[in-house]
Amino acid sequence: MTRAWEQIVKENRNVLLERWTSSVVAMLPGGMSHGSLVAAAIAEELGVLLDAVTDRSMQAAEPIMRITRILAVQDIPPSKSLSILFMLKGMIEELPVECDHPCRDRLEELTLQAFDSYMKHRETICQIKYDEGRRKMHMALRRAEA
Amino acid sequence: MSNKYALKPDELKKEFEQKKPRLLKGEFAGKDWWDLPVEFRDGNWCFPAKPEVLDELHFANPRKWAATDKDWQLPAGWEKTIRDGMKDRLKRFRSFKVFMDSCVRCGACADKCHFFLGTGDPKNMPVLRAELVRSVYRNDFTGLAKILKDFSGSRTLTQDVIKEWHMYFHQCTECRRCSVFCPMGIDTAEITMMVRELLNLIGVNNNWILAPVANCNRTGNHLGIEPHTFEQNIMSMVDDIEDLTGVRVNPTFNRKGAEILFITPSGDVFGDPGVYTMMGYLLLFHHIGLDYTISTYASEGGNFGMFTSNEMMKKINAKMYHEAKRLGVKWILGGECGHMWRVVHQYMNTMNGPADFLKEPVSPITGTKFTNAKATKMVHIAEFTADLIKHGKLKLDPKRNDHLRTTFHDSCNVARGMGMFEEPRYVLNKVCNVFHEMPENTIREQTFCCGSGSGLNAEEFMDTRMRGGFPRASAVAHVREKHKVDSLVTICAIDRASLPALMRYWNPGVTVYGLHELVGNALIMDGEKKRTEDLRENPMAGFEEDDDDE
Ligand code: SF4
Ligand code: SF4
Secondary structure, rough: EEEEHHHHHHHHHHHHHHHHHHHHHHHHHHOOOOOHHHHHHHHHHHHHHHHHOOOOOOHHHHHHHHHHHHHHHOOOHHHHHOOOHHHHHHHHHHOOEEEEOOOOHHHHHHHHHHHHHHHHHHHHHHHHHHHHHHHHHHHHHHHHHH | OOOOOOOHHHHHHHHHHOOOOOOOOOHHHOOOOHHHOOOOOOOOOOOOOOOOHHHHHHOOOOOOOOOOOOOOOOOOHHHHHHHHHHHHHHHHHEEEEEHOOOOOOOOOOOOHHHHHHHHHHHHHHHHHHHHHHHHHHHHHHOOOOOOOOOOOOOOOOOHHHHHHHHHHOOOOOOHHHHHHHOOOOHHHHHHHHHHHHHHHHOOOOOOOHHHHHHHHHHHOOOOOOOHHHHOOOHHHHHHHHHHOOOOOOOOOOOOOOOOEEEEEHEEEEEEEEHHHHHHHHHHHHHHHHOOHHHHOOOOOOOOOOHHHHHHHHHHHHHHHHHHHHHOOOOOOEEOOHHHHHHHHHHHHHHHHHOOOOOOOOEEOOOOOOHHHHHOOOOOHHHHHHHHHHOOOOOOOOOHHOOOOOOEOOHHHHHHHHHHOOOOHHHHHHHHOOEOOOHHHHHHHOOOOOOOOOOOOOOHHHHHHHHOOHHHHHHHHHHHHHOOOOEEEEEOHHHHHHHHHHHHHHHHHOOOEEEEEHHHHHHEEOOOOOOOEEEEOOOOOOOOOOOOOOO
16 A cells, blocks of 8 residues: 655655655765764755655745755755755655655645746855945945035 | 754764775765765855955956856966965975874864854864865975875875865864864864965965955054044043933044053944944943043954965054054053954954053052053953952942843854953853853853954855854753853954854854943943943833932
8 A cells, every 4th residue: 555655755764764754865065074073064954855845834034044044055056956856856765665745745845946046146246246235346346425 | 952052972982983084985985085076056155255355455467257157267376375375385384284194183172163063064174274284385395295094095186176275174163163172172263274374375265354454554453444433432431421321422533642552343333233342341441530541553453364364464464563562552452352352362463563652451440450451562352351350340230131141152262262261151140130141061161262363254145154164053052951051241343243143043042241331231330320221221120200219
């Protein structure tokens, strides 16, 4: 009998989380160690996100926001950063239990959320740059007017 | 919390083993660690100095170029210039020679750098950063290359080495956190200083550093502000202070015979939020009736010469004593700045002193002798204010900062560079009611850099700044979550310029303040009107317009 994928993910939470974390950390530049601050911060949030993947009553937006905030300033392309939920999909599918696979829908939905969030962070970076530049211009104008 | 920022010893050992030379994995297996490619991309390099800036400074190799260019148009014979420059500096600076020779590769520094913690890039481990030069040093200057095996390789000087130096010695903010943990006392910051000097000899540079240097050279301050504008800007703050408090303060400029010369970074005169800190100083000096003057020539405490070359640092610093002498003051009081204090505390006396025309500083209000400033004749404002408070000379109402829940960021240069930890905390605790420390291994001597120090505060460098500032931001996030902290107080002008961006990205809702801005909020001035707003014109909690029992 096929069972709900959410149930299977919950039963295999720790194994999945460990694999998922390893793969995400391995994707970071420089071969970052698991103990590094960035890796530890991502790992913490992946745990929260994994729970929200299966439990829709939990907020996925917060962990997604935090994870993409870290990824958005790493030296890795956006396509790679945003593949993290696809990685999870592969891992769920590899579990040695049969399940129907509507998990794809959920993970695609979350990937699109992650895309929005990633873009927002890049937008923030642009805005910060723009504002710093504008402040400099403002100072130059004050000098010119003086 | 205590080990959140440190790898466990076995992990560290593993990491160090994995990343040390000739143990690289994957496509780099069997290669040396320096064979890892150096790739300049948007966000990881600062714009080079404009040709006119170099012309003005008579610096080498003015040209238009970018770090992403394949050919950096290095001048003919650049290899000799670097070798000769290195030879010369090894002779002149004993520390450089000692640091080149004495690393025992213990790895204690490996995970201490905020750039390593925030990027995971092995070349950002301080030990490997230094190795980028040592490998050339060994090849060119010692007979050891053949004897030293395994970790210590040697290599020849090529344009790729220069590219790598440019990348990684501009991912070091000269913060010295690594040196705190080094059993040999190696200060990677000083190695970075040397390499940046060498790079300047062949025109490999950073506009965010050299444009302020050229401005300083011309008008005395980073922004190139001329005396009348400098004065006018401070006078506009005097107007703002009057509007807010009803009190008109009266700074003087270039006044001969004043007792004290006050020097602060120009960011306090022109930068936001630095100007509010300046307003705090002005209120404080008025409150105690200090006999002080401000020079429109020594109009900059900051000294980007420190990130350029020893000679440039000395030249830019010289105006402090020159102006003190010209104006005939007794001693100098210095504002809130980081690297300015590194220069003043560690180099000024030997570079441009002795200033025996000045007196050993004594507070005219409390009579306290600042014996620690006997050599330099320059006192840090946090110390000066702490002494005033200790002697009960300030009328303060800390409730006026009740709208702020604060934490304190130790600036690298003040904390590690001059060992000042307690004075700013003492002042902060007297002027506000809510203060929470960040985790112990992120403050005081172990403080994490803002990620933008040493002239790396350029907009185009934003991604790297955000990575480098991640450890500091994480520590702020910790107190934000635990204690609802919303105000990050600091005593450094670069922090005041860079931390707002860092907070906006990692911890939105956290605002950056200078210490003396909070002092200015709390000071009960003689003859003041009812204060309802802080210096930023934000409402103070519990001091609303119609609230009569202040
Ligand atoms: S001085 Fe600071 S930035 Fe430079 S290597 Fe050491 S810890 Fe890193
Ligand atoms: S801590 Fe000092 S001796 Fe040890 S590896 Fe780092 S620089 Fe070398």
